[in-house]
Amino acid sequence: MTDYRDKRVLITGGIGFIGSSLARALVAQGARVTLVDSLIPTYGGNLQNIADIRDRVTVNVCDVRDRFAIEYLLRDQDFLFNLAGQTSHMDSMSDPKTDLDINAAAQLSILEACRTVNPGIRIVFASTRQIYGKPDYLPVDEKHPIRPVDVNGINKLAGEWYHLLYAKVYGIRACVLRLTNTYGPGMRVKDARQTFLGIWIRQLIEGQPIKVFGDGTQLRDFNYVDDCVDAMLIAGVAPQANGQVYNLGSDEVVNLKDLAQMMVELVPGRSFEIVPFPPERKAIDIGDYYSDFSLARTELGWSPKIDLQEGLRRSLAYYREHGQHYWDAQP
Amino acid sequence: MTDYRDKRVLITGGIGFIGSSLARALVAQGARVTLVDSLIPTYGGNLQNIADIRDRVTVNVCDVRDRFAIEYLLRDQDFLFNLAGQTSHMDSMSDPKTDLDINAAAQLSILEACRTVNPGIRIVFASTRQIYGKPDYLPVDEKHPIRPVDVNGINKLAGEWYHLLYAKVYGIRACVLRLTNTYGPGMRVKDARQTFLGIWIRQLIEGQPIKVFGDGTQLRDFNYVDDCVDAMLIAGVAPQANGQVYNLGSDEVVNLKDLAQMMVELVPGRSFEIVPFPPERKAIDIGDYYSDFSLARTELGWSPKIDLQEGLRRSLAYYREHGQHYWDAQP
Numbered sequence: 306m307t308d309y310r311d312k313r314v315l316i317t318g319g320i321g322f323i324g325s326s327l328a329r330a331l332v333a334q335g336a337r338v339t340l341v342d343s344l345i346p347t348y349g350g351n352l353q354n355i356a357d358i359r360d361r362v363t364v365n366v367c368d369v370r371d372r373f374a375i376e377y378l379l380r381d382q383d384f385l386f387n388l389a390g391q392t393s394h395m396d397s398m399s400d401p402k403t404d405l406d407i408n409a410a411a412q413l414s415i416l417e418a419c420r421t422v423n424p425g426i427r428i429v430f431a432s433t434r435q436i437y438g439k440p441d442y443l444p445v446d447e448k449h450p451i452r453p454v455d456v457n458g459i460n461k462l463a464g465e466w467y468h469l470l471y472a473k474v475y476g477i478r479a480c481v482l483r484l485t486n487t488y489g490p491g492m493r494v495k496d497a498r499q500t501f502l503g504i505w506i507r508q509l510i511e512g513q514p515i516k517v518f519g520d521g522t523q524l525r526d527f528n529y530v531d532d533c534v535d536a537m538l539i540a541g542v543a544p545q546a547n548g549q550v551y552n553l554g555s556d557e558v559v560n561l562k563d564l565a566q567m568m569v570e571l572v573p574g575r576s577f578e579i580v581p582f583p584p585e586r587k588a589i590d591i592g593d594y595y596s597d598f599s600l601a602r603t604e605l606g607w608s609p610k611i612d613l614q615e616g617l618r619r620s621l622a623y624y625r626e627h628g629q630h631y632w633d634a635q636p
Numbered sequence: 637m638t639d640y641r642d643k644r645v646l647i648t649g650g651i652g653f654i655g656s657s658l659a660r661a662l663v664a665q666g667a668r669v670t671l672v673d674s675l676i677p678t679y680g681g682n683l684q685n686i687a688d689i690r691d692r693v694t695v696n697v698c699d700v701r702d703r704f705a706i707e708y709l710l711r712d713q714d715f716l717f718n719l720a721g722q723t724s725h726m727d728s729m730s731d732p733k734t735d736l737d738i739n740a741a742a743q744l745s746i747l748e749a750c751r752t753v754n755p756g757i758r759i760v761f762a763s764t765r766q767i768y769g770k771p772d773y774l775p776v777d778e779k780h781p782i783r784p785v786d787v788n789g790i791n792k793l794a795g796e797w798y799h800l801l802y803a804k805v806y807g808i809r810a811c812v813l814r815l816t817n818t819y820g821p822g823m824r825v826k827d828a829r830q831t832f833l834g835i836w837i838r839q840l841i842e843g844q845p846i847k848v849f850g851d852g853t854q855l856r857d858f859n860y861v862d863d864c865v866d867a868m869l870i871a872g873v874a875p876q877a878n879g880q881v882y883n884l885g886s887d888e889v890v891n892l893k894d895l896a897q898m899m900v901e902l903v904p905g906r907s908f909e910i911v912p913f914p915p916e917r918k919a920i921d922i923g924d925y926y927s928d929f930s931l932a933r934t935e936l937g938w939s940p941k942i943d944l945q946e947g948l949r950r951s952l953a954y955y956r957e958h959g960q961h962y963w964d965a966q967p
Contacts, residue, residue, distance in 0.1 A: 398805070401744050401748065401798075402741070402744065402745065402748075405740065405741055405744055409736065409740065409794065410733070410736055410741070413732050413733065413736055413787070414733065417733075448781075450781070451782060453797060453801070454801075454804075455805075456744070456798070456801065459794050459797045459798060459801065460794070462794075462797075463740065463791065463793075463794045466784060466790045466793075467732075467790060470784070470785075470786065470790065474729070474786075
């Protein structure tokens, strides 16, 4: 795919986990990439994520809440991959206003900026399967009722709908991808703020037992980050994606106990243990979840290529080599 | 009903159309009522609405965005009827940030205040049928997909969901009523910012022809304000309402042309005309809409009592007598 050669591309959250992988793919295609990231220490930005492409991208450190900076940066861009967000469900409950400012208010000001200074831009917005809440049925397709279980889910949904509304009312070419659990090199492993898989990887490497919450029977699907990036690249240039919402997902559905087993088998001498849910996690647990991503498959021609074992192997290899930049690092 | 005798009740938007009618009903029951209103001139607050109860309520002029004032006012209240909102769909598109601040951010700070200083309060939140968007089927029940057609709808929905989330996660006793077109004494008649019925009433009284947009075949349901107030009073004390969403509505479904005909027949010598949609209204028009309110009927024992002809007659009588305080008045 060379759709992005010489194209100007802005990535919010660009030094984060998925944003940096996307940047790497875009640089490889010859795009002119600008990364926006707030580098808030508890969020996903980590300069190690872009160590290998640092001299081939433009880095602009600022927050998406910085309205005028963002408006300036959006001028003349061909594409916006809008990935910046507050992703911690716990933080959204303890500090709901910050979550609202980043996940809803800043999204609205980004769209207003596009409408006024760059209405020809194409936007891919990263949303989350969290907005479906506890599923009524499985797999969960895009028509499943929306039922956010935390402040984060409500605000992400508002952010998503602003994009769809600006597509519908103003003709801004925006689409929404609802990501499932994404993992791979660059994910936050210091804590469970992005994905529990980060913690598990770290525990594996550090020789601690993996902790599985609940009874281990919860079903999940996972996307390796390169597959998620592929979906974004396809969606960015697909005219049929304008104004649409697509689930990402995987046919490889696994329960957490089997996942833990698969992971400990990758590192000799490791083990996992089943522990009760911490109460604050139990309150927002959604039980089983996996996506129906047949719309993305049919309309975008996307499906994930990297299976779980291969993805986990690559992730482990990455953190074995670069872990010291992630365990306790500042961004 | 005397459930509210000596109870402390806060009404946001309390000098507005529905808030003031609710205040009147509560005062009649012996409640100790405090009205919060921003008195923003383009919004619904009008002191004429409370002229008859001015000495039996406490008026506190402030904006729901005034976080600390609201937190102070919420202390020691038994009930919150949370009616303040930016209601103009046009304004939400031209000034989306203000709409977000009032309809979403302020709602979140109100709930945070309740959680921290008054978790025992009972809350009724006034939402809107607008969040359903263009209906997939009629009548529209609470399970109908959510599909906001403007920034206002997205933000109202976020505000609504914060209430349901705080009910679920923190046990705050909050419920949501999704109002349909509400009309009656106290509605804004200066312009169409609250309801086109306000403009129609004014045109009738001033001797101008009523203007029906589109082809006049759009179906709607309407609630006279006293019926809407009844629903709120019931929901406020119904334990089964906690964490629930209820549509309001009416069995009397009418198309706009027949409604115009009914109205011109109430005032000798008047007429109506069918005119094309202004383009900015057409973009967000939702076609036919009427509610299935059987959940409110079954669970709350509520149904509307005042038919359209009687409600319109009372409204006309009110504005014939008090219209001069509404046509061009400051709040």
